[in-house]
Each structure stands twice: as C-alpha cells, then as structure tokens.
Amino acid sequence: MLINPVEFFRSLPKKECPQCGQHMEEQAESYLMECDHCLSKKEN
Numbered sequence: 181m182l183i184n185p186v187e188f189f190r191s192l193p194k195k196e197c198p199q200c201g202q203h204m205e206e207q208a209e210s211y212l213m214e215c216d217h218c219l220s221k222k223e224n
C-alpha cells in the first residue's frame with residue numbers, strides 16, 4: 181500500500197519533529213519534517 185508522504189503528513193493532527201519530538205508550528209507551505217533546531221544541526 182503506497183501512501184503519498186505529503187498526504188500522510190498533512191493528515192497528522194500535530195506536526196512533530198521526528199528527531200527530538202518537539203512540536204512545530206504548522207506551515208502549510210513547508211514540507212520540512214524536522215524542527216529548525218534539528219535542520220540547523222544537519223546543515224553544519
């Protein structure tokens with residue numbers, strides 16, 4: 181069974197960072213899965 185990842189995450193009641201579990205502000209235009217903190221760590 182294939183699930184469109186975009187639809188999957190849009191269906192979640194709250195957006196949560198999979199790395200640290202921190203709740204994130206819902207951003208309709210953003211498909212980022214991780215919070216700013218974890219994303220900034222990745223870029224370094």
Ligand SMILES: [Zn+2]
Nearest residue numbers: 197200215218
């Ligand atoms: Zn995080």
